[in-house]
Amino acid sequence: MNNLAVRFITGVFFVAAIVVCFLNVRAMALLFALITGLTIWEYCGLVNAIKGVKVNQLICTVAGVYLFLAVFCFASDMTPSAVFIPYLLSVIYLMISELYLKNENPVNSWAYTMLSQMYIALPLSMVSVLAFSRQQGTSEVVYTYIIPLSVFILLWCSDTGAYCAGSLFGKHKLFPRVSPGKTWEGSIGGGVLAMVAAGLIGWLTKGTSNDIGMSLPGWIGMAVVVVIFGTWGDLVESLFKRTLGIKDSGNILPGHGGMLDRFDSSLMAIPATVLYLYTLSLL
Secondary structure, three states: OOOHHHHHHHHHHHHHHHHHHHHHHHHHHHHHHHHHHHHHHHHHHHOOOOOOOOOOOEEEEHHHHHHHHHHHHHHOOOOHHHHHHHHHHHHHHHHHHHHOOOOOHHHHHHHHHHHHHHOOOOOOOHHHHHHHHEOOOOOOOOOOOHHHHHHHHHHHHHHHHHHHHHHHHOOOEEEOEEEEEEHHHHHHHHHHHHHHHHHHHHHHHHOOOOOOOOOOHHHHHHHHHHHHHHHHHHHHHHHHHHHHOOOOOOOOOOEEEOHHHHHHHHHHHHHHHHHHHHOOOOO
16 A cells, blocks of 8 residues: 555545534543544654653643543542642652753753643643533633634645645745745635635534634634644644654554644644633633
8 A cells, every 4th residue: 555545544544533523521531631642652652762751651640640530530620729739730740850851951851741731731632622612691611613623624724725736836945954845835826715714614613503603704713823833833842853854753653643743733722722712802
């Protein structure tokens, strides 16, 4: 089987898993907890190959998964804010432990340890913030999959549009120092397709149970935010890989590389969308 076919099959299963999981709140929690754990585990394995760097792969992974589940439980109104105390204790432990481990470069180890939480665990945990909201005029918290699912749909549209437009019209490099293959024409094409998709989502959900009360300009603005920050997320991961001298972050997804390769855009787009919707008072 050639690489294109493998990439297509993996992509179909990946998209199907993401879409289906959002239709059930428990499935969403389980899948994204798994995604968080696998991504942090992969990240820690990569940085531990750096000379002088040693992060605790197990504790970083467990802490990241716990943060995702804690935010899920807090956002869904299942637990009080005290649920974050064990996570804060684990972060304190990861900091203090470097005093006793006698690593070659403890400051770098600290930095890469905290980056696993700030770069991966925190953004992915924001999926729950997008998924839960309080009904206006009541204290009831409801689960609405349309916003987090839309973020991924817009990212997929952006990637597809960027690939097609870049292949057909791409001439001007977007960021050659980090990602030589990206072009301004591709990015603009991806943005246009994402805005069309956002407008379609807003039109299809208007007046339905999935209507979040966002206007058409609001949906298009969300698409712009997702495209811009998704592109930055892709570039950040490319810079990370160039720093480590690797092509792919892993091989867990045949034809698509590793977990970081697959979720790089969402690591910036998700928290940016949270901020955008808070600005519009929709969260």
